[in-house]
Amino acid sequence: MNILVCIKQVPAKDAPLAIAGNWIKEADIGFEMNEPDSYALEEALRLKEKHGGEVIALSLGPERVKQTIKEALAKGADRGIHIADDNFAQLDPLGAAKVLAAAIGKEKIDLVLTGLQSDDHGFGQTGVLLAALLNLPHATIIMQIDVQDGKMKLKRELEAGWFQWMECPLPAVLSIQSGINKVRYATLKGIMAAKKKEIATVTRESLGVTVEPTQKIEKIYIPVKTKKTEFLTGTPKEAAAKLVEKLKFEARVI
Amino acid sequence: MKILVITEQRQGKWNNTSFETLVAAQQIAAAATATITAAVVGKSISALADELATKNVAEVFKVEHDLLDAYTPDGYCLALKQLIEAAKPEIVLFPHTYQVRDFAPKLAASLGKGMIGDCVGFRSEGAKLVFVRQMFQGKTAADVTFIGAAPWFVSFQSGAFRADQLAANAGGKAPVHPVAVNLSAADIRTKPLELFKEAKSAVDLTQAPLIVSIGRGIKAPENIAQAEALAKAMGAEIAASRPICDEGWLPMERQIGSSGQTVAPKLYLALGISGAIQHVVGMKGARTIVAVNKDQNAPIFEIADYGIVADIFEVMPALTEELQKAK
Numbered sequence: 123m124n125i126l127v128c129i130k131q132v133p134a135k136d137a138p139l140a141i142a143g144n145w146i147k148e149a150d151i152g153f154e155m156n157e158p159d160s161y162a163l164e165e166a167l168r169l170k171e172k173h174g175g176e177v178i179a180l181s182l183g184p185e186r187v188k189q190t191i192k193e194a195l196a197k198g199a200d201r202g203i204h205i206a207d208d209n210f211a212q213l214d215p216l217g218a219a220k221v222l223a224a225a226i227g228k229e230k231i232d233l234v235l236t237g238l239q240s241d242d243h244g245f246g247q248t249g250v251l252l253a254a255l256l257n258l259p260h261a262t263i264i265m266q267i268d269v270q271d272g273k274m275k276l277k278r279e280l281e282a283g284w285f286q287w288m289e290c291p292l293p294a295v296l297s298i299q300s301g302i303n304k305v306r307y308a309t310l311k312g313i314m315a316a317k318k319k320e321i322a323t324v325t326r327e328s329l330g331v332t333v334e335p336t337q338k339i340e341k342i343y344i345p346v347k348t349k350k351t352e353f354l355t356g357t358p359k360e361a362a363a364k365l366v367e368k369l370k371f372e373a374r375v376i
Numbered sequence: 377m378k379i380l381v382i383t384e385q386r387q388g389k390w391n392n393t394s395f396e397t398l399v400a401a402q403q404i405a406a407a408a409t410a411t412i413t414a415a416v417v418g419k420s421i422s423a424l425a426d427e428l429a430t431k432n433v434a435e436v437f438k439v440e441h442d443l444l445d446a447y448t449p450d451g452y453c454l455a456l457k458q459l460i461e462a463a464k465p466e467i468v469l470f471p472h473t474y475q476v477r478d479f480a481p482k483l484a485a486s487l488g489k490g491m492i493g494d495c496v497g498f499r500s501e502g503a504k505l506v507f508v509r510q511m512f513q514g515k516t517a518a519d520v521t522f523i524g525a526a527p528w529f530v531s532f533q534s535g536a537f538r539a540d541q542l543a544a545n546a547g548g549k550a551p552v553h554p555v556a557v558n559l560s561a562a563d564i565r566t567k568p569l570e571l572f573k574e575a576k577s578a579v580d581l582t583q584a585p586l587i588v589s590i591g592r593g594i595k596a597p598e599n600i601a602q603a604e605a606l607a608k609a610m611g612a613e614i615a616a617s618r619p620i621c622d623e624g625w626l627p628m629e630r631q632i633g634s635s636g637q638t639v640a641p642k643l644y645l646a647l648g649i650s651g652a653i654q655h656v657v658g659m660k661g662a663r664t665i666v667a668v669n670k671d672q673n674a675p676i677f678e679i680a681d682y683g684i685v686a687d688i689f690e691v692m693p694a695l696t697e698e699l700q701k702a703k
Contacts, residue, residue, distance in 0.1 A: 135592070136671075139515060146512075157619075215481065216490045241513055247481040247493060250449075254482040259565035260449060262478045279635060280571070281391075281474050287569035299635070301622030335523050336490025340506065345517040345675070351667075351683045361684045362694035365666065366702050368682055373664040375643040376586065376610060376699075 123175035123269065123292075125166040125233045126226055127199070128252070130156040131183055131190040132242040144339040145211045148186075155190045158237030162298040164305045165267065166235050167198045173269055176200040178229065182221060183210045188321060195316035196308035202321035205329070215243075217333035219251035224331040225324055226256060234295040238263060249297035261290050262297035377410035380465035380527075381433075382456065382480075384473055385416060385424055386447070393471035393532075395431070395539035400498070400532045401469055402432055402543060407500035410467070413437065415459060415555075417452060419445035422552075429550040432543040436552045437463060443559045446568040449479040455557040457486050462555065465527055467505075472531035484529040491529035492520050494653075496536045513652040514675035534634070534657055579613060579629055585642045586612035589632055589659070590620055593648015593669065593688050597625040602692045603647055609699040612645070617655045633658035648688045651676030 133139065134152035141147075155163075166177045179194035181187045182205040191202035205225055207213075213221065226234060234256070239246035253260030265285065266277035274290045279299050290296075308316075326332070354364040369376045379401045383394035401412045415437040416424050425438040439459055443451050460468060460483075468484075470476040472494045484491040496517075497508040504521060507530055511518045522528045581587060588607040594600060600614075607614045614630060621631040632639055633655040640661035647668050649655060652675070659665070660679055667680035668691045677683045684691055 133512070139512060141516065144518070214490050215493075216485055219485075242511065244509075244511055244513065245493060246477055247491065250478065250481040251485055253449075254485040260478075260482075261566060263474055275569075279474070281634070282638070283573050283636075284571055285574065286571045289567040289569065291565060300618065301628075304624070337492055337520055337522050339511075340519040340521055342511055342516045342518045344673070345510070345514075345678060349679055349681070351677050351680045353683045353685065358684075358686050358690035359694045359698075361686060362691055362698045365682060365684065365695065366698040369643065369664070369666070370702060373643070373681065375664045376702075 123169060123173040123232045124178070124230060125169055125175065125235060126178040126180055126229060126231045127159070127163045127166045127194070128222055128234070128236045128248060129159040129163060129179055129181045129190055129194055130237075130240045130242075131181060131187040132156045132240055135241070141342055141344075144341050153186055153189070155193055156237055156240045156242075158239055158241070158298070158300045160237070160305045161300050161302050162235040162237045163194055163197065163199065164303045165298050167306070168303065169233070169267065169269065170198075175232070178203060178231075180222065180225060181205070182207055182218060184208045191321055192316055193308060195319045195321075196312040197306055198312060199319075201319055204321055204323045206323050206325050213333065214335050214337045215245040215247040216251060216336050219248055219255055220333050221326055221329065221331055222248065223252055223255035224329040226252065228329075232293050234258070234293075236295070236297050238297050238299055249295050253295040256295065258293055258295050259290050260295040260297070261288060263299045264296050265299050265302050267296070377408055377467065378463070378465045379405060379410050379412050379467045379469060380460070380463055381412065381414040381469045382476075383414055383416050383428060384471055384475055385418055385421065388420070388424065390424070391471060391473055391475075392539060393473055393534045395542050396534065396537040397469050397471045397532050398431055398433070399537040399539060399541045402541070403537070404467065404498060404500075404505065408505060413463065413465065415439055415456070417444055417455060425552045426549075429552050430545050430548070432545060433550050436550055438552055438554045439557060440554060441557055441559050443561065443564060447475055448564050448566055448568055449482060450564045450566065451559060452479045453483045453486055454559055454563055456483050458557045459555050460487065460527060468527050468529045470529070470531040472533045476531050480529060480531060487527065489524075489527060489529055490522070491531065492522070493531045495530055495532050510653055513650065514656070515673065533653065535660065581613055581615055581630065581632065581637045581639050584613040584639070586610055587615050587632075587639060587641045587643070587659075587662075588612045588645045588647065589615040589617065589649060590626075590647050591617040591649030591655070592619050594620065594625075597623070599689070600625060602689070606692050606696045606699070609696045610645075612643070615639070617649050617652070646676050646680070647692065649676055650674045651678065
């Protein structure tokens, strides 16, 4: 079973964000594997361990995203594809999906996995759009995958504590819900082995894909506050004492 | 301009975010002079269509077919594509539900269009509609506009508009038009099976008057005891944001947010929770919200009544002590 995982590299969780127009200043901040995608990668590795085949890690972005591909290879992916694109942050969801689909279309794949959404743009559309563009069936927010006789039985999460079982043929595209599994760490052996693994580099041009934007992020900004927060200051002890006072006599909730 | 709102129902019951989306349509219509139409999709949906017709809409489309009884992305995309091609709306609005996330981007793509998803509001600037959504886990907002010709596809987040602001139909009842769609079983590639809930949990956080909730800031499972001690001193239940439950540090039944429980306690104390929207939708109805976070720009402070900008590991023991003293 050949599985391709789409992995995005995003600013590190604690990175201070400096806004620049409709994106952020990338200098001086750290980047990491988009957490939802790490669950998709883990699921791909587990399926491979069970059913054989290879796992391909695909990432779109500037040179820095190679580091995230290497991390995926160190965890056990067999090879990587880097779609080199310095302007990736300006792609809309459909545009990014078209570029990814063009690369995926050149591979022989049984299953494409994505995380649920990215921690930066947060569009949450990539998996569904890939299914549309590759003309494959899909399912999203998946909490369990059982492969039997060339098809999958899937557990899909719905809202408010509901779930649903469903069947989906292969090949297909699945968006994985965070928490489906426990993500592994790369071992030293894995890190050493990754050095010998191949990362192919392609571009929009080499893939022969052109995109027309359907939407534009005009600007990003710190949201306007809707509620006035009363900040309690002083040492932690002073702030705690003030808070208890407020909760008891002002909000009257304790 | 014509707005089409795609409502959501499952087994004859509304997803109430549908009515919030109708309020979004009502406000866009007021700002941009538009007519509001709405669609209901499924099988045996006449009663729902009639109910929808009593709301502030000019026309209701009843998209009914045996193959639309249970939701499938293939069935919904094919049926709604036919509706959109026939009704020719400029704007198609959806509630941003899990189901909409599952099919709406594909529906838009099947018409060669994009979708601006998970919006929290909009502005009308001259002839242009600007949609506001969040980025970077709620740390920033983004103004997004469409490029190219209509139809434009937009989904609105749960809670972005208030359903109780939806006006009734001025004429009493709008016309309901059945829409015939062509679907065959071969078009539908996935097969939905049974719906179920996991074993009912022992704790019902929705009934807890006081909740102490932890997020990533707790750092390690061994630190949870400090939060539990604080909860005990307060007489509160302990809860968490999704990442904590994903890690298995607390059971899933203690998770607050869009994929967990929605609570509205008297007091919600958020410790080391940044305030990503998936969490906030599950607790923003709390009467009093307190946030403790070392990052003063954390989005949780946008909805907090009281805030302490500090290390939770310094505040938790101090607060526990003060609560014990105050007893």
